[in-house]
Amino acid sequence: MSGEGLGEFGRIRRFFAPLAGPGGLDLRDDAALLSCGAGRQLVVTVDAIVAGVHYLPDDPPDLVARKLLRVNLSDLAAMGARPRHYLLTTALPAALDDDWVARFASGLGEDQRRYGIALLGGDSVATEGPAVLSLTAIGEVATGAEIRRSGACPGDHIWVSGTIGDAFLGLAALRGAYPNLPPEQRAALIGRFQLPEPRVELGPLLAGIARAMLDVSDGLIADLGHICEASQGGATVALPQVPLSAPAQQIVASAPDLAARLATAGDDYELLFAAPPEASDRILGLSAELQLPITRIGTIEKSAGVRLVDAEGKPVPVAAGGYRHF
Amino acid sequence: MSGEGLGEFGRIRRFFAPLAGPGGLDLRDDAALLSCGAGRQLVVTVDAIVAGVHYLPDDPPDLVARKLLRVNLSDLAAMGARPRHYLLTTALPAALDDDWVARFASGLGEDQRRYGIALLGGDSVATEGPAVLSLTAIGEVATGAEIRRSGACPGDHIWVSGTIGDAFLGLAALRGAYPNLPPEQRAALIGRFQLPEPRVELGPLLAGIARAMLDVSDGLIADLGHICEASQGGATVALPQVPLSAPAQQIVASAPDLAARLATAGDDYELLFAAPPEASDRILGLSAELQLPITRIGTIEKSAGVRLVDAEGKPVPVAAGGYRHF
Numbered sequence: 001m002s003g004e005g006l007g008e009f010g011r012i013r014r015f016f017a018p019l020a021g022p023g024g025l026d027l028r029d030d031a032a033l034l035s036c037g038a039g040r041q042l043v044v045t046v047d048a049i050v051a052g053v054h055y056l057p058d059d060p061p062d063l064v065a066r067k068l069l070r071v072n073l074s075d076l077a078a079m080g081a082r083p084r085h086y087l088l089t090t091a092l093p094a095a096l097d098d099d100w101v102a103r104f105a106s107g108l109g110e111d112q113r114r115y116g117i118a119l120l121g122g123d124s125v126a127t128e129g130p131a132v133l134s135l136t137a138i139g140e141v142a143t144g145a146e147i148r149r150s151g152a153c154p155g156d157h158i159w160v161s162g163t164i165g166d167a168f169l170g171l172a173a174l175r176g177a178y179p180n181l182p183p184e185q186r187a188a189l190i191g192r193f194q195l196p197e198p199r200v201e202l203g204p205l206l207a208g209i210a211r212a213m214l215d216v217s218d219g220l221i222a223d224l225g226h227i228c229e230a231s232q233g234g235a236t237v238a239l240p241q242v243p244l245s246a247p248a249q250q251i252v253a254s255a256p257d258l259a260a261r262l263a264t265a266g267d268d269y270e271l272l273f274a275a276p277p278e279a280s281d282r283i284l285g286l287s288a289e290l291q292l293p294i295t296r297i298g299t300i301e302k303s304a305g306v307r308l309v310d311a312e313g314k315p316v317p318v319a320a321g322g323y324r325h326f
Numbered sequence: 327m328s329g330e331g332l333g334e335f336g337r338i339r340r341f342f343a344p345l346a347g348p349g350g351l352d353l354r355d356d357a358a359l360l361s362c363g364a365g366r367q368l369v370v371t372v373d374a375i376v377a378g379v380h381y382l383p384d385d386p387p388d389l390v391a392r393k394l395l396r397v398n399l400s401d402l403a404a405m406g407a408r409p410r411h412y413l414l415t416t417a418l419p420a421a422l423d424d425d426w427v428a429r430f431a432s433g434l435g436e437d438q439r440r441y442g443i444a445l446l447g448g449d450s451v452a453t454e455g456p457a458v459l460s461l462t463a464i465g466e467v468a469t470g471a472e473i474r475r476s477g478a479c480p481g482d483h484i485w486v487s488g489t490i491g492d493a494f495l496g497l498a499a500l501r502g503a504y505p506n507l508p509p510e511q512r513a514a515l516i517g518r519f520q521l522p523e524p525r526v527e528l529g530p531l532l533a534g535i536a537r538a539m540l541d542v543s544d545g546l547i548a549d550l551g552h553i554c555e556a557s558q559g560g561a562t563v564a565l566p567q568v569p570l571s572a573p574a575q576q577i578v579a580s581a582p583d584l585a586a587r588l589a590t591a592g593d594d595y596e597l598l599f600a601a602p603p604e605a606s607d608r609i610l611g612l613s614a615e616l617q618l619p620i621t622r623i624g625t626i627e628k629s630a631g632v633r634l635v636d637a638e639g640k641p642v643p644v645a646a647g648g649y650r651h652f
Contacts, residue, residue, distance in 0.1 A: 028556055029475050030404040030540050031371035031465070036362050044446055045357035046462060048415035050453045078356040089374035089460040091417075120370055127376045129455010134415040136372060136462045139357070149355050214356050230354055 005098040008124050015105035021085060021118025032120040034085065036140060043081035043139040043146060047072050051130035061100050062107025063194050064133070069111050070198045071217070072137035074269040077203030078215040080147040081139030083115050088122040091132040115200060145207040152212035152231035152274035156300040159210075159283060161199050161292055162270040163245040164220050165262025166192035178251060185247035192245075196269035202294075203271060205286055213273035219266040221318050224298075225306050227274060236307045237298035239263065239316050260316050263308060274300050331424040334450050340424075341431035347411060347444025358446035360411065362466060369407035369465040369472060373398050377456035387426050388433025389520050390459070395437050396524045397543070398463035400595040403529030404541040406473040407465030409441050414448040417458040441526060471533040478538035478557035478600035482626040485536075485609060487525050487618055488596040489571040490546050491588025492518035504577060511573035518571075522595035528620075529597060531612055539599035545592040547644055550624075551632045553600060562633045563624035565589065565642050586642050589634060600626050 006014055012027055020026055023033045036042050047068065051057045055064050073083045088108075092101070112118060120138070170193030172178065173186050181189075198215070206213060212227045220242065228234050242263055244252060252259050275283060280296070287294040308316040332340055338353055346352055349359045362368050373394065377383045381390050399409050414434075418427070438444060446464070496519030498504065499512050507515075525541075532539060538553045546568065554560050568589055570578060578585050601609060606622070613620040634642040 025474065028552075030401040031369045031407065031463075033405075033472055034362075034368040034370055035469065036360075036368070038364060042360040042362070042368070043357045044360055044413060044462075044464075046413045046415055046447055046449050048417055048449045048451045048458075048460065050417050050451050052454065053452060075356040079359075081357065087370060087372045087462055089372055089415075091374055091376050091458040091460075093455075121372055123372050123374045123460070125374045125376050125458075126379060127455055127458055128378065129419075129453055129458075132374075132417040132451075132453055132455075132458040132460075134374065134417075134449070134458075134460040136370075136413055137357075138370075143361065146359060148351065226354075 011098065011101050012124060015101055016119060016122060019105065019109055019112060019119040021120065023085065024118065024120045027121060034120065034138065039143050040140050041143045041146065043076055043079045043141055044136065045072055045075040046134065046136040047075070048132060048134040050132050057130065061104040062110070065104045065107035066111045066195055068133055068135050069108060070196050071269065072135050073115060073200055074196065074198035074215040076137055076139035077198050077200045078213055078271060079141065080145060080203050080207045080213070081141040082204050083117045083137060083139045083200060085118055085120040085138045087120050087136040089124070089134045091125050091127040093127055093129065093131060096131060141204070147206060147210050147213040149212055149214050149227050149230035152227055152233055152300045154233055154300055154302045156211060156274040156276055157280060157296050158224065158235055158237065158274055158298040158300060159294050159296050160216070160220065160243065160270050160272045161202055161294050163243045163248065163293065164216070164268050164270065165248050165265050166245050167196065167267035168262060168265030169248055169251060170194070181247060185250065188245065189247050193267065196267070198269055199271045201290055202286065202292060206273060209279045209282055210273035210275050213271060216268040216270045216272050217266055219264040220268065220272065221264050221306050221308060223272055227272070228304065228306060234301045234304045234306065235298055236301060236309055239308050240311045241295060241297045243293055243295040260308060260318060264319055337424065337427050338450060341427055342445060342448060345431065345435055345438060345445040347446060349411065350444065350446045353447060360446065360464065365469050366466050367469045367472065369402055369405045369467055370462065371398055371401040372460065372462040373401070374458060374460040376458050383456065385520070387430040388436070391430045391433035392437045392521055394459055394461050395434060396522050397595065398461050399441060399526055400522065400524035400541040402463055402465035403524050403526045404539055404597060405467065406471060406530050406533045406539070407467040408530050409443045409463060409465045409526060411444055411446040411464040413446050413462040415450070415460045417451050417453040419453055419455065419457060422457060467530070473532060473536050473539040475538055475540050475553050475556035478553055478559055478626045480559055480626055480628045482537060482600040482602055483606065483622050484550065484561055484563065484600055484624040484626060485620050485622050486542070486546065486569065486596050486598045487528055487620050489569045489574065489619065490542070490594050490596065491574050491591050492571050493522065493593035494588060494591030495574055495577060496520070507573060511576070514571070515573050519593065522593070524595055525597045527616055528612065528618060532599060535605045535608055536599035536601050539597060542594040542596045542598050543592055545590040546594065546598065547590050547632050547634060549598055553598070554630065554632060557626070560627045560630045560632065561624055562627060562635055565634050566637045567621060567623045569619055569621040586634060586644060590645055
């Protein structure tokens with residue numbers, strides 16, 4: 001509780017209660033209520049972020065809120081679930097005043113409307129350290145229709161939505177890299193870092209199509225490794241097939257070695273999935289319907305491990321380890 | 327992620343995956359699965375605690391874990407729900423090593439077995455500040471059987487489980503107060519501060535009996551104020567009726583002014599509820615069945631506000647404001 005400003009209760013009443021959905025009981029009760037329809041399952045995920053680790057302390061608070069929410073919605077999409085509700089805990093230093101909280105809540109409000117979800121509950125505490133924000137997101141999927149990481153079979157095609165590597169390049173651009181890039185391309189890359197687009201529409205539509213899926217957060221190659229491990233198989237990815245945005249293509253054109261780095265960069269929040277070859281037409285149909293690129297980048301195989309190859313099928317070295325935040 | 331020891335993934339695999347229930351998918355997927363039976367509702371709550379604010383940094387990690395869990399189970403009990411699952415996020419400084427995490431997880435494991443619940447998912451991040459721990463607990467209640475804070479009616483009796491003020495006295499004892507108290511009484515008070523007993527059995531049994539309920543965390547008087555506000559009424563509480571433990575009675579005997587302080591102290595995690603007079607026999611029956619004191623302390627009234635009175639019905643002054651942590 002803060003001795004100045006609105007205090008914990010005041011902030012909840014002013015900024016967060018207006019975000020509460022019907023089950024949130026106006027954030028006045030001990031807990032929230034939640035029902036799931038017959039034949040439906042709930043899908044639950046939680047992520048925490050820390051100032052200075054996952055975002056910069058002076059990032060706009062509305063963007064911080066929206067990124068936190070979207071990262072969780074991406075996890076729900078990766079299970080094939082539609083988002084419904086979320087809960088939030090904030091541990092904030094005294095330096096973050098009511099105005100910061102107001103802007104943080106306004107970012108949540110904006111994305112709530114965009115994604116048709118509502119706040120169910122939360123907690124707000126003080127810390128003398130950097131801000132720690134934790135969000136639990138709850139979605140819904142038909143019972144048995146969830147898409148897990150396991151389930152990929154040898155011969156399955158590997159697909160990825162959108163483009164890869166933009167968030168990595170956006171963070172570099174924020175730090176002053178690529179000064180010659182046109183401003184709108186620069187802004188596009190930075191936007192991909194600051195505000196991912198969770199594939200909330202595509203995810204649920206892949207039920208019955210994708211046999212294994214996740215969202216790319218640790219890096220394309222590391223995350224494909226997670227699918228392979230869970231599915232007890234391996235994979236080969238053709239680096240030239242990995243989809244890059246126009247600005248990323250332009251940067252890679254003058255620094256070809258960067259291509260392999262982008263495949264391990266992370267924070268893409270694109271859906272990566274395995275599907276049987278006969279599903280290709282349906283996948284390309286979804287791509288057209290959603291006006292979202294979905295690109296085949298490789299094949300699931302029997303032998304363990306993820307192999308990255310060039311246009312001639314020669315191995316491309318991949319840096320070890322997953323994605324590390326700044 | 328930590329550069330030393332097991333690292334984030336290693337800790338999850340070693341310490342937390344063994345705590346996962348069936349819906350937790352071994353903590354290897356993007357999200358967890360959760361179903362609720364026909365005619366059942368889920369009840370969800372979340373609480374965060376910070377080292378140095380809600381617990382002392384050198385408190386035993388297993389007790390920290392169990393207290394965090396129990397505080398959330400108390401919220402579920404206050405809605406009349408039975409606990410089922412939980413999710414956890416930890417933001418930990420580098421000083422908390424694998425051994426600390428192992429002991430923290432072992433505390434969770436112990437209380438999981440005690441309460442018949444399982445871990446559904448989580449996230450683990452690094453912070454340069456004090457540890458921040460956030461836990462989302464999920465319970466179940468028959469649809470419409472939940473007990474909210476609103477619903478108390480004038481004439482309802484006000485009841486409270488267990489005893490009040492022990493956690494406050496336990497914290498004082500930890501800091502060296504009451505040096506003449508017998509060691510076993512001292513330990514009992516400290517235990518109430520370090521490890522609350524959520525009333526998980528009583529809560530669900532009060533469905534159809536209690537018209538309004540919550541758990542006492544901000545302090546008996548402040549929390550009764552929350553019931554009154556939500557129920558658009560008021561209340562009078564007889565201070566001599568507020569149940570005290572044997573050690574608390576002994577301390578109050580030599581410091582009578584402390585009695586009113588205990589009624590505002592907080593962290594009791596007892597159930598406070600309003601019920602119609604005709605429910606008294608059933609309530610006393612539950613008290614006998616569970617071998618848990620349930621004491622009538624006052625009456626719900628029409629006029630707003632909470633009044634504390636002495637044995638003669640004279641007003642007892644109450645300090646303003648709710649409970650503040652150390």
